Amino acid sequence: MENNALNDGVYVMSEVKSIREAFAEASSFLSRSGCNEPQRSAQLLLEHVLGLSGAAYYMALADPFPAAVKEAFEAGVTRRGAGEPVQYIIGEQEFYGRPFEVTPDVLIPRPETELLVEAILRYGAELWPDGVVTPGEAALDSAGGAGDVRAARPLTAVDIGAGSGAISVTLAAEAPAWRVCAGDISPAALAVAERNALRNGTAVDFRLGDLLEPFAGMETDILVSNPPYIPGEDIAGLQREVRDHEPRTALDGGADGLDPYRRMMEQLTLLPAPPRLIGFELGFGQAEQVAALLAAAGHWTEIITINDLAGIPRHVLGITR
Template sequence: MTSRAELLRALARDFASAGLEAPEREARALLKAGLGLADLDLVARGEQPVADENAARLNQLAARRMAGEPLARLTGRREFWSLEFALAPDTLVPRPETETLIEAVLEVFPDRAAPLTVLDLGTGTGAILAALLSEYRNAAGLGIDRAEGAARQARENLAQLGLAERARVIVGDWASAISTRFDLVVSNPPYIPSTDIASLDVEVRVHDPLLALDGGAEGLDAYRAIAADLPRLLAGGGRAVLELGIGQEADVAGLMAASGLPADGPARRDLAGVARAIVSVTA
């Protein structure tokens, strides 16, 4: 039998040969998830043997990773805003750049004790809603997703994080079934133009749900639906914070302005410098 340390080195070598950007980090994450280990188990107990059947299973997972399956899909989990979320086939893998939305909300609503009401359109794993409820201890929220599997997973994630009493998740077509007004509307909608889907990286194109990616011919279908509904969804003084795809700031700002909710200025940029989170202004 091989030891944990030996298997870790072998996986890292394979990942490096396959051209993965962070082979040691990915090998460590896969080994920890696959064997249910903590960092200490690899550092202080690296000499412990790994059963042959477990080693074979991990090598199979590693082969899938090298073929383009995201690590998060292999482990079934992803961290966002220092919270951990389980994934489902119907959910997008939460991205670090989406944390720009949370930062934008914290900027426009600085009072962490505010009893905000939050609507998360296209909630997916529930990551955005959960992150906001974790920051605003008196807030309550509603998540909506068109995919039943995503809504189910969001409910489970919110419950696991101890947020179920302040959150509900329903299945719906954007806000078509909602008549309530909210202090905050957030969304990371599908924004990839349909013709661009085929050229996406295999990690996204093959392993993320099409429903969460395809934004229609121009990538703006979801924004049009959301912008049209925002005037009736936002309470006085409320804000909408929407994630943007690359190069979409002007188009989305135009849609929001046409609905009477202009942007409050330039979109907030993510760590890569991409205009990522646009914030509306309301009366």
């Protein structure tokens, strides 16, 4: 039965007796379907249909598989076997310890992006320990300084390319004293991000528009972005989960993948002054070029590159202390 199911791409459970047996059979089907992480996918799908997670899931492995969820499990495994990311099937991905809704309108948050959030929080706390910007230090404000009588204000952090809201919602949750804003060119993505902000009890100012344009005239202290950075001609060679299911507008960074970074550097003139802290996520082999873009802009005294957990340069930050 399993071979027939694999041949026509439809998963049909045999008469399994336990949840553990269902896991083993689905894992085997997904493996033979060419899925990456077949066991992890099978577990996430089981947890989803059973309404269990963590220790409760493992404690239930010896229990009989409930017939009431058989069709839902078969449908989920079939979709995963066809290459659909498991996160879209279950509608959720964890990021920085919090649950985030994900739909095909947004990229699935990646673990390496947590390192970017971590760095922004760390350097943001160093630059503004109480989360407040005092007159004269707003961004790189050459007009401020001695005699500036403007009132202090909350630090303002702007996330460009909000997607699911993973970055902006996490910053708002971890640094509640900050004013956090986020923009995206996709109304559907912003709708997902707004639901995630509500779900995680945070206040984020979401704005629709292209890169920095929705924030023209806004005093911005921190700018953070995980923009599209895949070179257009490389998209066809991506894993099918990414190529066929994640939104292309959130992947395609132009001919060399660097178009969004160049455009954001050009659009800094829309702000009253450049941010004192800027942080970008980027693709394999792009760190040197993105660091050069930041250095050429001349706004930051330090340019820092951060490796991801695989040792790949993944983030570039510009800082003025």
